[in-house]
Amino acid sequence: MQQQLRIDENTALVDDMNAREILESYEEITVGEQLLDDVLFFNLFEKTFLLFSPDKSDPSSMAAVYLYNDELLDFPHIMLREERIAEGKEMPSGTYRYVCLFEQESIVNTLVPYEDKIIDCIDRLIELLSMNSSEQTREFQKEFMFYWNSESKSNRKYVAYIEHETQFTEMDAFYGENKVRLIERCISLSDIDDRNKAERKWVHHIENEVFYIPITDSRGILPPHKGFSWSADCVKNIVFGKRIEHIDDDTYSQIKTIIPKTQDLILVFGMKTEQSNVTFALKVRCNNHKGHTLLNKLLSDITAVEPLSTERKDYLFLCEQIGNDIGLMHKRVLLIGAGSLGSYVAFEMVKNGIQRLKIYDNDKLVEENILRWAFGGFGIGLNKAATLQFLLNMLHPEIKVEACAEKITEKSLTNEISNTDIIIFTIGSSDEQLKLNAALKRAHCSIPVIFVWLEEGGEYSHILVANYQKPGCFECLYTNDQGAYVNNRARKNTEIASEKGVIRNGCGGTRAAYGTAILLRTTAALLDVIRNIQGEKITKNTLIDISSDRIDISDTVFPMEACNCCGNSVQ
Amino acid sequence: MLKLKKEFADFYKEIKIDKETNALKEKREILEEDIKSKLPTILKNHNISIARSDIRMIDQGSYKYGTTISDDVVDRDVAVMIPLDISISSDPRKIKGYLRDSINIPARTVLIKEPCVRASYYDNGEEWLHIDLPLYSQSGTSVHLARGKEFSSDYSWESADPDGLNDYLCGQINGNDQLRRIICFIKKWRNVKYEGATSDHEVPPSIGLTLLACDCFSAQSTDEGDNDLLALQKTMKGMLDRFTYTVDENGDLVKTISRDLPVTPYTDVFKKMKDSSIAHMTTFYNRLSKAVENLTNAVNVESAHDAGEYVQKVLGSTFSVPAKEAVAATAQNRREHSFG
Known part of the structure; x- marks a missing residue:
């Protein structure tokens, strides 16, 4: 291969080589007709390819290869559909199939010399065509959904919502205008009853039972591709593999027991490999043999299988796609305060894997505050918690945000503890925080509580993690070593700076002036804190200082042994 | 990074059968x-x-x-x-x-x-x-x-003594995952090299390979985990060293190997192979010898790609050869070698 030549004879050798010279340096390649300076045919492994060299005037361009006049070659990354060029055009007539050799944005093309781009492209092509069967399977599986959805003849998309992806389960089918939702029965979607005028947007259909079957061993399971269509045998091989068991014992035992009620079925298969997580559905048409178990039906009654264009859209899957901590999904979070900070925190929490949120705030959004409220001008004059609930529930139908348009009291807070996994305070009033902190202490609250607050001026903010079973609480910050009340000892602002950050708007009402940067960085720090609590990296009560140039464990003395709230009980 | 660690792990995943279907x-x-x-x-x-x-x-x-x-x-x-x-x-x-x-x-x-x-x-x-x-x-x-x-x-x-044989082999293999993998690799080598065999007797029996592998197994690991390449090379080398010269009926020196069952009747598990034709023993020796040579080369070469090519000669095309090490600017530039 070309790279060997480069190693042996110095990299300068390839400088200023043209495409023909580079191709000719490969012993496996025979160069054919040249159409333009750097566009030429070549033969490799008894196949003909057309090379489009990168555009020399565009450093970001890359080389491309097409398979010429071969509609049968069955290989991953060689596109299924061909471009057909008729006689009389600039290109030789025939069929061209694009060979997809590069992952999007995997290379900074501008940094790569022209010659190296061609060499890399050809090396990849040789590597692709030299793959053994297990490597080909891996590559096919990486692109499974592309092949699967290309094979679908249905004009509807099937959207799967799955929560227990490793368990066999029955699903419900809800038909919409262009989509069909296949929903695991334990999942409830908040918009499933929505209507378009009088008509339901999603109608529950029962003519085909739907079953989700997780595949535990993906060896040899290929998507349909050139010359290979899915048939009943593919389904049989999964549920009753002869050489390799593709499903687990629990799934097998269930499909051996369940007796489907409908003649035809929809099967949803889930398959995780090292490099892909695919979910694909198919309609299975069957003979009507009543009394057959699902296994018997799949083994002996199938008359046709029909791939259905499938995508997975459940909250779990979307979280996995962006690397969220899945462990947070079932945590119930109580957020107290839906002001500027609370709005950012709420929005980011549901995007980071917290699906169940309850928000308390009795305040209404006023126009002066819209620039530092996460959702801008929507909801002016409305209750902040209810507005957040409306907006966040729209993000995904599995998100369950509850709003309480009232000020939380000590009693209601105490009552919430048993229904909550984490409590987060994003309120500005120290009096409120101190009062509620004491209530939590009295209630022997055993779940993590996080106080988040901003200082005036937009420079400093703080996060306090409190576990009331351990030393340290919010009141410690307002207590000196003699047990006397003092102002928040974590404050970093001087009095002068604080005074500068205050806007007075009559009748003694004040607002602290700060931009949104402090909101963003405090929210980001809070997300890390939540992850660290979940990952048990934060195990003791901790005070964190946040400023524009650092996030650090605070040097403020904490906890305070003389604290009137928690100190006497701390040993 | 241990040479071919991922390739051996992938290969094992590809060939192993965990349980009955x-x-x-x-x-x-x-x-x-x-x-x-x-x-x-x-x-x-x-x-x-x-x-x-x-x-x-x-x-x-x-x-x-x-x-x-x-x-x-x-x-x-x-x-x-x-x-x-x-x-x-x-x-x-x-x-x-x-x-x-x-x-x-x-x-x-x-x-x-x-x-x-x-x-x-x-x-x-x-x-x-x-x-x-x-x-x-x-x-x-x-x-x-x-x-x-x-x-x-x-x-x-x-x-x-079927129960005794089970006890012996389970005692050797259970709890020793690297040995289990090595036995699988050796059996895969046998299947690849004897793919065109026309009679059972020309093929080294699984029980023979399993017993020899247990006898000759050399556990190899580092801080980075098990080194299956080295363990395979040393185990197969140990098996090769178990061959001895014997004289056939024509007075020629031939290489043969014996391994008695560890339980009653303590008979040689390679007896049928030898009785069928002494040439089968020679073939077995030559193929094992070639495998050891390739594995030794794989151990000694620096390049993972070259090592992979040597191992592929032993274990067949199912074993993946890693891509050539980056030498061109393109390769240094790319984050990983995967297709689009």
């Missing part, structure tokens, strides 16, 4: 049920009295030891042990014939082979499974294996 399990259970329900009656017709509950099935072979690898035909071994006085039922061929009769239905093809009765299963005309049923007689603590083909004059009740 449900399709196999179902066939085996039906077969066992047929034996238990029909064999006592057939034996009774020949004046041999046993109860259904007297029949004992013993799981044997690679499924028992967790060293099964994927193959075109699934090979399952289940021993059948019955109480029998072999001083009265002295002809094991007849008893094997009764066992054959108990399972001989159109759903399976049944053959009497020298050490067992084989039930084969076909799908669209191709065999996909056979279950070998070695038949043992038990009288007190004395256990014998029924040997001999149906019409062969060479037959015997051979003293045996």
Whole structure:
């Protein structure tokens, strides 16, 4: 291969080589007709390819290869559909199939010399065509959904919502205008009853039972591709593999027991490999043999299988796609305060894997505050918690945000503890925080509580993690070593700076002036804190200082042994 | 980074069979049920009295030891042990014939082979499974294996200890994952190199390879984990070193290997191979020698790509060769080598 030549004879050798010279340096390649300076045919492994060299005037361009006049070659990354060029055009007539050799944005093309781009492209092509069967399977599986959805003849998309992806389960089918939702029965979607005028947007259909079957061993399971269509045998091989068991014992035992009620079925298969997580559905048409178990039906009654264009859209899957901590999904979070900070925190929490949120705030959004409220001008004059609930529930139908348009009291807070996994305070009033902190202490609250607050001026903010079973609480910050009340000892602002950050708007009402940067960085720090609590990296009560140039464990003395709230009980 | 660590892990994932498939399990259970329900009656017709509950099935072979690898035909071994006085039922061929009769239905093809009765299963005309049923007689603590083909004059009740063999191999392999992998790799090597074999006797038997691998196993690991390349090389080298020179009938020196069963009857597991043709031993030695040479090269070369190519010569094309190390600016620039 070309790279060997480069190693042996110095990299300068390839400088200023043209495409023909580079191709000719490969012993496996025979160069054919040249159409333009750097566009030429070549033969490799008894196949003909057309090379489009990168555009020399565009450093970001890359080389491309097409398979010429071969509609049968069955290989991953060689596109299924061909471009057909008729006689009389600039290109030789025939069929061209694009060979997809590069992952999007995997290379900074501008940094790569022209010659190296061609060499890399050809090396990849040789590597692709030299793959053994297990490597080909891996590559096919990486692109499974592309092949699967290309094979679908249905004009509807099937959207799967799955929560227990490793368990066999029955699903419900809800038909919409262009989509069909296949929903695991334990999942409830908040918009499933929505209507378009009088008509339901999603109608529950029962003519085909739907079953989700997780595949535990993906060896040899290929998507349909050139010359290979899915048939009943593919389904049989999964549920009753002869050489390799593709499903687990629990799934097998269930499909051996369940007796489907409908003649035809929809099967949803889930398959995780090292490099892909695919979910694909198919309609299975069957003979009507009543009394057959699902296994018997799949083994002996199938008359046709029909791939259905499938995508997975459940909250779990979307979280996995962006690397969220899945462990947070079932945590119930109580957020107290839906002001500027609370709005950012709420929005980011549901995007980071917290699906169940309850928000308390009795305040209404006023126009002066819209620039530092996460959702801008929507909801002016409305209750902040209810507005957040409306907006966040729209993000995904599995998100369950509850709003309480009232000020939380000590009693209601105490009552919430048993229904909550984490409590987060994003309120500005120290009096409120101190009062509620004491209530939590009295209630022997055993779940993590996080106080988040901003200082005036937009420079400093703080996060306090409190576990009331351990030393340290919010009141410690307002207590000196003699047990006397003092102002928040974590404050970093001087009095002068604080005074500068205050806007007075009559009748003694004040607002602290700060931009949104402090909101963003405090929210980001809070997300890390939540992850660290979940990952048990934060195990003791901790005070964190946040400023524009650092996030650090605070040097403020904490906890305070003389604290009137928690100190006497701390040993 | 350990050389070829990922490639060996992927290869093992690709070839290993963890457990019986449900399709196999179902066939085996039906077969066992047929034996238990029909064999006592057939034996009774020949004046041999046993109860259904007297029949004992013993799981044997690679499924028992967790060293099964994927193959075109699934090979399952289940021993059948019955109480029998072999001083009265002295002809094991007849008893094997009764066992054959108990399972001989159109759903399976049944053959009497020298050490067992084989039930084969076909799908669209191709065999996909056979279950070998070695038949043992038990009288007190004395256990014998029924040997001999149906019409062969060479037959015997051979003293045996199937439970002892199971105990020995399970004791060696269980809890030693690297040994288990090495046995699988060696069996895969055998399958690749003997793909075109026309008779069973020219192929080194699995039990022989398994016993030798256990004897010669050399555990290899570093802080980065198990080094399967080095363990395989050293184990196969150890096996090669077990060959000895013997003189054949023409006075020529030939290489042969022996490994006695670790339990009764303590016979050489390579005897059939040797008896069939001494040339089979020479082929075995040469192929093993070539494998050790390639693995030694793989251990010694610096480049993972080159090492992978050597290993592929041993384990076949299923073993993935890593991409050539980055030398061009493009390769240094790219984050990973994967296709679009």
